[in-house]
Amino acid sequence: MTPDIEIEDAAWTSALAHAEALVLAAAEATLASEGAVGEGVTLLLTDDETLRDLNARFRGQDKPTNVLSFPAPTNPERFLGDIALAYGVCAREAAEQGKPLAHHLQHLVAHGVLHLLGYDHISDAEAFEMEGLERAVLAGLGIPDPYAAGEGDHDRPRPSA
Secondary structure, three states: OOOEEEEOOOHHHHHOOOHHHHHHHHHHHHHHHOOOOOOEEEEEEEOHHHHHHHHHHHHOOOOOOOEEEEEOOOOOOOEEEEEEEEHHHHHHHHHHHOOOHHHHHHHHHHHHHHHHOOOOOOOHHHHHHHHHHHHHHHHHOOOOOOOOOOOOOOOOOOOOO
């Protein structure tokens, strides 16, 4: 099963003409890294207001965020869940961190897919493990370590969910 990508906010494709291909590559690489090829995932590229609404309804935080993951219950269709990403937040973070939006998008997709696969970053040990998996996936995509000093992500908030 190929990940399903829905682009709701045209700002994504205005900024990244190949946004869909970037998302697909990151999702498939992350699934493959965990032996989950064929698992279903839906990814929504949307706007800040949609993520603000989802964040308020499902996490009790009335503000936009970069990425949210919604794991599905175990099912015979092998559908893992949904991921939503907010253009405005992601674009601002990429600019603030001095990195290409394409790299940041692929990082957040990998992060979201790992959440659907059961990983989390609540404790330092979990964060260390999850960040290591993200680094490996991104390296395979030719993207520098997003957590390395000089790559913009040090001293930044981690992806939300």
